[in-house]
Amino acid sequence: MRFxxxxxxxxLVELADLDETLALFAAxxxxxxxxxxxxxxxxxTLMIRFRPERMAAADLAARIGTRDLSAKIAPSEHLVEIxxxxxxxxxxxxxxxxxxxxxxxxxxxxxxxxxxxxCGFAPGFGYLxxxxxxxxxxxxxxxxxxxxxxxxALAGAFSGVYPxxxxxxxxxxGTTPVRMWDIDREPGALFQPGYRVRFFDMEAAGRTVSIPExxxxxxxxxxxxxxxxxxxxxxxxxxxxxxxxxxxxxxxVSASGALDxxxxxxxxxxxxxxxxxxxxxxxxxxxxxxxxxRAVIGLAGAACPVTVRDADGRSRDFSIxxxxxxEPGDVVTIGHPKAGMRAYLAVRGGFDVAPVLGSAxxxxxxxxGPEPVxxxxxxxxxxxxxxxxxxxxxxxxxxxxxxxxxxxTLDVVLGPRTDWFTQKGIxxxxxxxxxxTPQSSRVGIRLAGEVPLExxxxxxxxxxGTATGAIQVxxxxxxxxxxxxxxxxxxxxxxxxxxxxxxDLAGQIPINAKIRFRPIGPFADIAATR
Numbered sequence: 001m002r003f004x005x006x007x008x009x010x011x012l013v014e015l016a017d018l019d020e021t022l023a024l025f026a027a028x029x030x031x032x033x034x035x036x037x038x039x040x041x042x043x044x045t046l047m048i049r050f051r052p053e054r055m056a057a058a059d060l061a062a063r064i065g066t067r068d069l070s071a072k073i074a075p076s077e078h079l080v081e082i083x084x085x086x087x088x089x090x091x092x093x094x095x096x097x098x099x100x101x102x103x104x105x106x107x108x109x110x111x112x113x114x115x116x117x118x119c120g121f122a123p124g125f126g127y128l129x130x131x132x133x134x135x136x137x138x139x140x141x142x143x144x145x146x147x148x149x150x151x152x153a154l155a156g157a158f159s160g161v162y163p164x165x166x167x168x169x170x171x172x173x174g175t176t177p178v179r180m181w182d183i184d185r186e187p188g189a190l191f192q193p194g195y196r197v198r199f200f201d202m203e204a205a206g207r208t209v210s211i212p213e214x215x216x217x218x219x220x221x222x223x224x225x226x227x228x229x230x231x232x233x234x235x236x237x238x239x240x241x242x243x244x245x246x247x248x249x250x251x252x253v254s255a256s257g258a259l260d261x262x263x264x265x266x267x268x269x270x271x272x273x274x275x276x277x278x279x280x281x282x283x284x285x286x287x288x289x290x291x292x293x294r295a296v297i298g299l300a301g302a303a304c305p306v307t308v309r310d311a312d313g314r315s316r317d318f319s320i321x322x323x324x325x326x327e328p329g330d331v332v333t334i335g336h337p338k339a340g341m342r343a344y345l346a347v348r349g350g351f352d353v354a355p356v357l358g359s360a361x362x363x364x365x366x367x368x369g370p371e372p373v374x375x376x377x378x379x380x381x382x383x384x385x386x387x388x389x390x391x392x393x394x395x396x397x398x399x400x401x402x403x404x405x406x407x408x409t410l411d412v413v414l415g416p417r418t419d420w421f422t423q424k425g426i427x428x429x430x431x432x433x434x435x436x437t438p439q440s441s442r443v444g445i446r447l448a449g450e451v452p453l454e455x456x457x458x459x460x461x462x463x464x465g466t467a468t469g470a471i472q473v474x475x476x477x478x479x480x481x482x483x484x485x486x487x488x489x490x491x492x493x494x495x496x497x498x499x500x501x502x503x504d505l506a507g508q509i510p511i512n513a514k515i516r517f518r519p520i521g522p523f524a525d526i527a528a529t530r
Contacts, residue, residue, distance in 0.1 A: 006415060007498075232375060238282050240361070241279060266301075272390055279344045297346065
């Protein structure tokens with residue numbers, strides 16, 4: 001085993017192959033080590049998030065290093081059959097790459113029995129192994145910007161089915177009408193780690209497949225006389241957030257959650273809500289709503305001006321970080337921030353929002369969680385009285401908010417794939433300024449620098465787990481700093497990760513600001529303690 005740093009709370013265990021990875025994963029599930037929070041298996045790595053106050057990384061590596069990797073995982077009794085129309089636009093290319101006819105590619109694919117090794121990339125995306133080795137083909141040199149949901153595809157030793165429309169570089173050989181991911185199904189992911197999978201040719205089998213219609217969601221229409229906020233303007237859709245959705249990595253679902261956790265927590269304290277009560281994350285201000293009831297709101301995060309206009313047309317101005325009392329008919333307008341990027345709006349008692357998979361966090365990449373809030377939406381308020389604390393008028397910012405044009409320094413843990421880059425590439429990461437581009441989002445901050453990061457070669461990295469704060473480097477050499485809605489696994493090398501104590505700051509960096517990465521130490525493997 002090789003132990004590599006990912007961040008201050010995460011390590012990557014590199015193993016010889018997938019069998020060893022799954023054996024270690026199974027061993028740690030059967031006999032857990034106290035302090036391990038979450039594990040993400042991949043092609044030949046196991047990413048482990050742990051609590052450093054309970055165990056140092058070197059001690060954890062020592063404990064893991066004693067595990068037996070010789071055990072084989074017993075095959076599951078659960079078999080999933082997937083109907084396929086072998087009409088993929090890359091089917092002919094796959095035939096050419098393998099030296100087979102199209103008919104032979106289809107035959108070998110349908111005669112294989114696959115196993116779901118792990119899930120990642122997107123909710124419900126299972127990496128399937130065990131197919132005919134002749135069908136191992138490389139990813140496309142130029143990934144597509146959109147692959148339709150239901151696309152059956154190949155990449156390296158894996159087969160898979162795209163659960164939703166998304167970018168991707170796998171070779172598409174067919175399509176299936178089966179829904180791979182359905183949040184209203186239990187479990188939501190059709191493919192679960194360990195399940196056996198077979199594909200069959202719908203046309204050759206002469207079989208028609210009946211797909212049940214999605215279950216209609218219960219109507220959550222807000223009663224006219226219920227306390228509510230009527231959204232009047234939302235130039236950027238607001239999203240509900242809490243501290244995140246944990247324990248769902250087996251289905252390929254990452255945590256998501258508020259990008260500035262300190263500001264989210266402060267907004268809740270301002271109105272006296274219990275910890276982790278969902279709030280609205282507002283990006284770049286411009287949000288406006290009318291209250292139909294008495295309420296107390298609080299805002300924290302980006303420095304947005306707040307104006308309240310009452311039913312008689314009189315206006316009052318407020319700043320963030322203070323409780324604001326509202327009366328029926330008051331219209332609240334949250335202006336554009338002078339500094340920072342995201343503000344958090346909390347209301348005393350909380351919003352009446354239904355959790356999804358145990359959390360109210362909205363994951364914009366995975367499309368999991370409550371719907372984004374746009375103009376015309378009606379937000380129901382809870383009438384909860386119990387569990388509330390006194391309002392907090394004395395909240396302070398956790399850090400100075402950055403503005404466009406500012407240079408923001410972020411501390412970085414080098415790894416896990418720093419050694420995939422030349423010394424010049426590593427020096428470029430830390431010596432030049434990286435500009436935040438308009439293509440940034442909750443998924444990640446896309447950066448642009450004068451000099452791209454130089455890699456040692458163009459080798460392809462088997463998919464492996466990625467952490468919030470990871471600095472992933474695609475072939476362009478222009479890095480992407482992953483934020484809370486990042487994919488659970490990725491196929492490009494990660495040169496480093498922003499230290500956890502600077503993640504809130506990263507979530508507030510606006511477009512056209514510049515980032516300087518400051519390593520907190522040299523890159524080195526984690527040496528297990530004796």
